[in-house]
Amino acid sequence: MKIGCPREIKPQEFRVGLTPSAAQEAIAHGHDVLVESGAGIGAGFDDDTYRAAGAAIADTAEDVFASADMIVKVKEPQPVERKMLREGQLLFTYLHLAPDPEQTNDLLESGCTAIAYETVTDDAGGLPLLAPMSEVAGRLAPQSGAWALQKANGGSGVLMGGVPGVRPANVAIIGGGVVGAAAARVAVGMGANVTVLDRSVPRLSYLDDVFMGRLTTQYSDKAAVEELLPRMDMIIGAVLIPGAAAPKLVSRDQLSLLKPGSVLVDVAIDQGGCFETSRATTHQDPIYDVDGIIHYCVANMPGAVARTSTIALGNATMPYMLALADKGWRQACADDPHLLNGLNVHAGKLTYYAVGKALGIDVTSPQLVLRAA
Structure with a gap:
């Protein structure tokens, strides 16, 4: 051939x-x-x-x-x-x-x-050809979001890890799969206060064990998301339905619940995005503002670390x-x-x-x- x-x-x-x-x-x-x-x-x-x-x-x-x-x-x-x-x-x-x-x-x-x-699937129910890029994109998401949080980029000016006497950033990661776990690893390492939401209780239990209390896990439903939004500085969308369009987890109306300068990082943008206001961007022009909320929706995030x-x-x-x-x-x-x-x-x-x-x-x-x- x-x-x-x-x-x-x-x-x-x-x-x-x-x-x-x-x-x-x-x-x-x-x-x-x-x-x-x-x-x-x-x-x-x-x-x-x-x-x-x-x-x-x-x-x-x-x-x-x-x-x-x-x-x-x-x-x-x-x-x-x-x-x-x-x-x-x-x-x-x-x-x-x-x-x-x-x-x-x-x-x-x-x-x-x-x-x-x-x-493409595997015996464990995973997606073996998506997983490596999910790992990369997940690890990049907090890094990219931290850049977007900087005031010069339109963000609220909050430092991920804070400093003594000043609280760190509050980061919510919606989805606890490969992307979410990778994002949590980096966000926790940067010193942020991290909450992971998922609808699989066994997955939340696994993450709780792996991170040994260094993050908060929460069952994901509409009420939980709405309760978290006003307190978050960054939200990372990491939900995937194999081959299907991503579900919309944060509506445009719910943007009003966020603090001005908060950042949405949509890792699911290849599948249409999991925020209603998401649209694909590029590394050359990665962010945009909707109602005072900064969106980072680069459709080929792993291309940055080629x-x-x-x-x-x-x-x-x-x-x-x-x-x-x-x-x-x-x-x-x-x-x-x-x-x-x-x-x-x-x-x-x-x-x-x-x-x-x-x-x-x-x-x-x-x-x-x-x-x-």
Whole structure:
């Protein structure tokens, strides 16, 4: 199989879908690898490093898309890239289709087969290809929120850890999963007064044990959120429903309960965001103000630490990428039901229920598509 890796073109996206080590592994398995020139520069991998691994270097993305059987990326294909996809081509990347009808329609029209990192599962019920970036985004969230809290950036001017005689920032993290736990680890380390809300009592118990009383846990419901809002300096939205649009946890009307200059950090923005007033931003222009509340909603937060993120993502995706290349997507998905859960689009059919529900599109069972294929 010929595996292609184009340069990411989403604004300020410096990650790359294929590391040199992953390229070397694929070549050792008998596959050809084609990488667009400059694709790895942002993560610290120059063209010569890929050449040393045995990969060929393409001058343009058009060359990669035109000749590759499988396209490996990081972010969802942008409009110009979607036009280059073709029937029978395999796309392996993050998609986040539920809040993105335009991308969904373009992928359906292309006839390609698209497997989304974020809906591949594992035996423990986790999302192994989303987890490493969730870890990164979670750890970045308090750091980014602390920057937004600075007065020069529109925030209230509260220091996360306070100083002797002055209280630290109050931080609420809604969602105690991978993102929430990572965010809590950093926020607690910065000296903030942290509350984690979740609807899983066992998860709250786990976090209480792990943090040994250094944070507060609270069951999440509307009343609990409304009670916390007036006291919070920062709220981190960390709720995920696999493949589906994120639930709206704080409404626009509830912004009036917050203190002026409070900060909302929406880590769920890829899935539409968990605050009603959220809209995707970029690293170049990361924040905006709604009714005196600062919103940080960067849609590719891990891109800010591209080298760490690329290596972490490559470690997670490489076994799946090799399985798809070695066996073809049909056999690989037949052998691994967790990989089949990643199938979102095939030959003009939508195959992921949560996306269909969010967008009002008919869905074909991935098992049925696999049997037909």
